[in-house]
Amino acid sequence: MIKTDISDLHKDIDNYKDKEIIIAGWVKSCRGNGNFGFLNLNDGTSFKGVQIVFSRDKILNYDSVEKLNTGSAIMCKGYIVLTPENKQPFEINATEITIISATDNEYPLQKKKHSLEFLREIAYLRPRTNLFNAVFRVRSELAFLLHEFFNKKGFVYVHTPIITSSDCEGGSELFRVTTQNIYDEFKKFEPKNELFGKKTYLTPTGQLEGEACAAAFGKIYTFGPTFRAENSNTNRHLNEFWHLEPEVSFMDLEGLMELEEEMMKYIISGIMKKCPDEMNFFNTFVDKELFNRLNNVIDNDFARITYTEAIELLKKNNNNFVYPVEWGTDIQTEHERYLSEVIFKRPVFVTDYPKDMKAFYMKINDDNKTVRGCDLLFPGIGEVTGGSERETDYKKLQTIMKEKHLKEEDYWWYMNLRKFGSVQHSGFGLGFERILMYITGITNIRDVILFPRTPNNCEY
């Protein structure tokens, strides 16, 4: 007889009615009265566990089972009994329980509720708790939904490099990669002695390589880890995070915004459908406004407004902002939320920012003051994606790079793309952990990635 996954029981319990099965998993809780007990078991295949009923007259090791601690591993043979009148629609009447390994009081996860701070200290165990089980199961399904969305649309998934020699953000916030024994020797280290024979870094973005690929495949996306060495200890920053970066040839900013809106609706409605138990858990125990916020995204057309128009609207409320705005100032989180929550009450794209506020690669508008960028703002969180049409004109790119003190030779191949069949193209970036926070209601980014990397924190 083969072990049945608990997920299979939940999927189609009628199929198992009165049948004998074997399950195996870890004890969530166990209590008994000396003759008769209940054991809640989870094998990780489903957010929901199962209730096992065990009694002294049916199993040989009743006393050992009754004493089982949270986290112990068991195998159980038993019969499925449907209990439509109860909270759980079925339970298992145990005929045999084998204790695979019993935990003792040293086991850090007990039945009681633990703080998120405590659980962060034991990142290798926290996926066993209900909350993190739900978070990381949603993370997995969300990743799949993104792959599915872009695959269906004919996008090519490209793996851009992690180790890079492009110092494309000035180097100050990049991790360096080295093969030299930097802590063991007292000497001047030379790039020429590296395995790669040069300075290398951990990439902060796959966009530039992604643009090269979009010039070959038309529609591409990257999805992988990227890195920022910044010393920011906030609830919203990680030094290592997963990044989605689609890039599409022959697409203007309008097309890009349509693509983003379609993707957001696809993944959010998809996750509500694929993970109902996990999402209900979040809506009940993490944030009671969650479903309202998510439905707001699914049900509404996203608004669109230019930066210039947004500033006009925001200025009327300058008295109430910590940072009053005028044309040329950054739109900060308080303004983003005011726009999306108070003015539009739905997601809103802000477009055409002053060129000084944005990266060199954004397409310059005819006014020579603004660029064809778009940030997507969500009620409740602010910016979730940043995108733009890219500058495709070689000369204009040269000019802006000079203005921004970037060296052309560092970007030789990127510049060449503007010589070799250059076409209109656009792309955006989505921080995967940021959208996961939005979808789960979790407010600390450390709690949506398995092993977070933040300043002074790199366990495992």
Next chain:
Amino acid sequence: MIKTDISDLHKDIDNYKDKEIIIAGWVKSCRGNGNFGFLNLNDGTSFKGVQIVFSRDKILNYDSVEKLNTGSAIMCKGYIVLTPENKQPFEINATEITIISATDNEYPLQKKKHSLEFLREIAYLRPRTNLFNAVFRVRSELAFLLHEFFNKKGFVYVHTPIITSSDCEGGSELFRVTTQNIYDEFKKFEPKNELFGKKTYLTPTGQLEGEACAAAFGKIYTFGPTFRAENSNTNRHLNEFWHLEPEVSFMDLEGLMELEEEMMKYIISGIMKKCPDEMNFFNTFVDKELFNRLNNVIDNDFARITYTEAIELLKKNNNNFVYPVEWGTDIQTEHERYLSEVIFKRPVFVTDYPKDMKAFYMKINDDNKTVRGCDLLFPGIGEVTGGSERETDYKKLQTIMKEKHLKEEDYWWYMNLRKFGSVQHSGFGLGFERILMYITGITNIRDVILFPRTPNNCEY
């Protein structure tokens, strides 16, 4: 009127019969006789391009179009004409051709065939060639098939960390990560001055963290970049490569081999179905034995043999090996291929290797000499995956770690997994580029990854 993807034309051309459409893309080739010409266009959405027929009496800029170089970008308005009697089942009669950007002779990709070595020098352009277009399109679909396979089976996709403080392979072949200005200062660098406050590395594997996750979710897989700093300049080694690592709780070695066999058949038959044009191209122009080899994998049950049995069989052929074998020697590529190609003529799992040859985490057999590992050997290539049941006994793991001179404190959390609900579990690793080589027939691993990282080679 909206641009139509060329892939949509190929999918359902009857739907477009006699209709006017707009397409846009890059010129593969263009020739004319002064009045009448043919232009082959590809927009990257499909391996196959389309033929555009243009003539002086229909378009205004005939002379400019006729002179277009490979790699130029155009937009074309025209009518679909079905041509069932020709090689191409349809062509486009141009009514308007807009030149978006014309390349000149500086463009490195001309109509002639380029060597793979030359193309490696222009990695940012090579995806535009037929061969690399096919390779990277297959790479994308293969990644999706892997996600699909594991998602359907209820595996949780986990993102294990890239930057790690676990020096789990002794450090000699790991890249170090630093935030210090190691080339600019002459001093002793201290780990405590790093952003993370300690020594950190680029991970060579997600397995250990994967095991922690399998103890929570039951069935997990990782898929992401991993790193080896080894100075190996061969056709089969990369310093940065993508790695699939599934891990399953309550699974023994037999179950693991079944899972691997099922996965291999799923992805190989899947890719034949999803990428017929690309696969035909490989079978015609790269390796005429390709389909035979792939069908051999799909159509046969994989054989299974222990290391000890394999050595007995191999010894009979010792005269013909460069490296004769005996019990305790490594099984090298020549032996792997002899086993899979001559003896079994199909994929074969070799199991239960001497413990000294394998990693510390493999489950030790009762003979205390061999471990429950399995390598999967494919005809034509040799080893494609390595897996094992994992040692779950705390004491046995302590003993083998001592034998292998590993420090227990470096693995404290991994050891703890053996205290906290330890259960039988198994997993394997698949080098994504290795299986891509097998599936495409490409013989240099640098040609199945977009921007390869090898010693002295880290462009882009």
